[in-house]
Amino acid sequence: xxxxxxxxxxxxxxxxxxxxxxxxxxxxxxxxxxxxxxxxxxxxxxxxxxxxxxxxxxxxxxxxxxxxxxxxxxxxxxxxxxxxxxxxxxxxxxxxxxxxxxxxxxxxxxxxxxxxxxxxxxxxxxxxxxxxxxxxxxxxxxxxxxxxxxxxxxxxxxxxxxxxxxxxxxxxxxxxxxxxxxxxxxxxxxxxxxxxxxxxxxxxxxxxxxxxxxxxxxxxxxxxxxxxxxxxxxxxxxxxxxxxxxxxxxxxxxxxxxxxxxxxxxxxxxxxxxxxxxxxxxxxxxxxxxxxxxxxxxxxxxxxxxxxxxxxxxxxxxxxxxxxxxxxxxxxxxxxxxxxxxxxxxxxxxxxxxxxxxxxxxxxxxxxxxxxxxxxxxxxxxxxxxxxxxxxxxxxxxxxxxxxxxxxxxxxxxxxxxxxxxxxxxxxxxxxxxxxxxxxxxxxxxxxxxxxxxxxxxxxxxxxxxxxxxxxxxxxxxxxxxxxxxxxxxxxxxxxxxxxxxxxxxxxxxxxxxxxxxxxxxxxxxxxxxxxxxxxxxxxxxxxxxxxxxxxxxxxxxxxxxxxxxxxxxxxxxxxxxxxxxxxxxxxxxxxxxxxxxxxxxxxxxxxxxxxxxxxxxxxxxxxxxxxxxxxxxxxxxxxxxxxxxxxxxxxxxxxxxxxxxxxxxxxxxxxxxxxxxxxxxxxxxxxxxxx
Numbered sequence: 054x055x056x057x058x059x060x061x062x063x064x065x066x067x068x069x070x071x072x073x074x075x076x077x078x079x080x081x082x083x084x085x086x087x088x089x090x091x092x093x094x095x096x097x098x099x100x101x102x103x104x105x106x107x108x109x110x111x112x113x114x115x116x117x118x119x120x121x122x123x124x125x126x127x128x129x130x131x132x133x134x135x136x137x138x139x140x141x142x143x144x145x146x147x148x149x150x151x152x153x154x155x156x157x158x159x160x161x162x163x164x165x166x167x168x169x170x171x172x173x174x175x176x177x178x179x180x181x182x183x184x185x186x187x188x189x190x191x192x193x194x195x196x197x198x199x200x201x202x203x204x205x206x207x208x209x210x211x212x213x214x215x216x217x218x219x220x221x222x223x224x225x226x227x228x229x230x231x232x233x234x235x236x237x238x239x240x241x242x243x244x245x246x247x248x249x250x251x252x253x254x255x256x257x258x259x260x261x262x263x264x265x266x267x268x269x270x271x272x273x274x275x276x277x278x279x280x281x282x283x284x285x286x287x288x289x290x291x292x293x294x295x296x297x298x299x300x301x302x303x304x305x306x307x308x309x310x311x312x313x314x315x316x317x318x319x320x321x322x323x324x325x326x327x328x329x330x331x332x333x334x335x336x337x338x339x340x341x342x343x344x345x346x347x348x349x350x351x352x353x354x355x356x357x358x359x360x361x362x363x364x365x366x367x368x369x370x371x372x373x374x375x376x377x378x379x380x381x382x383x384x385x386x387x388x389x390x391x392x393x394x395x396x397x398x399x400x401x402x403x404x405x406x407x408x409x410x411x412x413x414x415x416x417x418x419x420x421x422x423x424x425x426x427x428x429x430x431x432x433x434x435x436x437x438x439x440x441x442x443x444x445x446x447x448x449x450x451x452x453x454x455x456x457x458x459x460x461x462x463x464x465x466x467x468x469x470x471x472x473x474x475x476x477x478x479x480x481x482x483x484x485x486x487x488x489x490x491x492x493x494x495x496x497x498x499x500x501x502x503x504x505x506x507x508x509x510x511x512x513x514x515x516x517x518x519x520x521x522x523x524x525x526x527x528x529x530x531x532x533x534x535x536x537x538x539x540x541x542x543x544x545x546x547x548x549x550x551x552x553x554x555x556x557x558x559x560x561x562x563x564x565x566x567x568x569x570x571x572x573x574x575x576x577x578x579x580x581x582x583x584x585x586x587x588x589x590x591x592x593x594x595x596x597x598x599x600x601x602x603x604x605x606x607x608x609x610x611x612x613x614x615x616x617x618x619x620x621x622x623x624x625x626x627x628x629x630x631x632x633x634x635x636x637x638x639x640x641x642x643x644x645x646x647x648x649x650x651x652x653x654x655x656x657x658x659x660x661x662x663x664x665x666x667x668x669x670x671x672x673x674x675x676x677x678x679x680x681x682x683x684x685x686x687x688x689x690x691x692x693x694x695x696x697x698x699x700x701x702x703x704x705x706x707x708x709x710x711x712x713x714x715x716x717x718x719x720x721x722x723x724x725x726x727x728x729x730x731x732x733x734x735x736x737x738x739x740x741x742x743x744x745x
Contacts, residue, residue, distance in 0.1 A: 278432035279405030338527035
């Protein structure tokens, strides 16, 4: 090959090398991603999981396996992988492991453990990295604060041996939050509360003597609680007649009503008087654990056939006579230790009922508080102003809810164990005062409830709903929040999350209105996952109870039934929606409903009815372009089949002019061309020939 030829060919070869990747290293193609990286790019997590499951146990591969499981929604498997792995030596890998573990705990519905994992990860981060990481998630601030509240309250009901580690956790999580959200009212007004935990002295109640409640009232309340402890609700309510303030009296009678029936009392009385904390006490479901587990509140019954008969006789005696009978029986050597303990506890209840508080206090000192129900321990605390440690028992350990009952009822009797945390129970706060009071008392659980309830009432959103469901799951607000979140999750096609929320609602607990809301959310979920039969069952129950689905959900249900081929049933639902068209939220929804009514008539062969609806739609809702244009196209097809070609053509020309989609314009043009072709063949435009 001569030199000139070489000069001509060489640039072409170089160009080819660049274009097709041939030639030496300078022009080599970009190295391919690994199969795993390529799969990750496309989100093929299921195949990734199979690949990683067959690999070794290096930190990188362990994290890849865990991340893949997380992305597949297999949060338990992800957490198991992370928990079975010792801490990584590499700092960044350990941060990744801990942070991913926190995300798993959140996804599994345990934000407390989630925050603990996040906090451990944050310990290893530079401050700037930590701040950026915390701010990255818009929900993390509210979660962090609410978890800290829960951990703070729980400090009082954990074993003494665990308190030092809990204090360290509270210090650590607060310090981290302070570095990120230093200017928030929560940080500013909670910091001083940490110092309270450093005190080793017992917590004594602060006595609030006022015109609202006094010492005599407290004795009456203790007597009432004692009667409730043995299930004597009438005697308990009768004792309360002596309470000096009518509002306080009503409150304690409502406590009995709640515990006896399980139904939340009407709290409007407190709302009218701006008594925020008494109102929140009932609405927040503070007493719910005692309703669910009656033995938490009432004295238990020994497993003895003779006990019930003996107990019935005791209930018929006056308190003094009952005490004498108990004294005689406890001296018997034939009784089991269970029966003796039961009689001793009944002795305390009847001692209170005699009204002799000195005798009741002596009786209390001879008893093991561990065997007493909450009612008698609270009664003793109120009557004798006991330190908190003597009201709490080991049965309360790990149960924040028990502490909420003890503190709430003690405050309702004018004894405040947590005056540095809680606002006065019987103090009235106007609507204007509420926000400043909440800001000043960010750890007051009942004020937090009032704040969330106010937000939800003004405008419910995901943040408020999540907080309400986490902090107050037993309340009506919590149930409504779970339902709202389930509905939102189903609309976002996150069906596992929707099911998670729905399962946490006791749909029969708060009356027919809440059950209707639950059924509505359940219809949305069942429709989304293809549980058609369950969706229809829930829908029929809604109708039978006099309720209705929101129109958009009812429309979805109708279309599902229409697609399944049950055209008559679908049509009945569609016409039901249309009958209330004035209440539909906008013309877009009205046009869509009318379109599907026309489609249903068309599918059932009722072409004239369908045509009428198509034309009504095109006329009444011309600005709803997608529905109006499609209706005109459908109408043109019916006119074409009827041989009314000119009418069909006019509709098609409008479709071509107004259609937003190219495909629709092309389809209309094709139909128009076809009609013109037909007309040409039959000689359209000639004079009409009369038969006679």
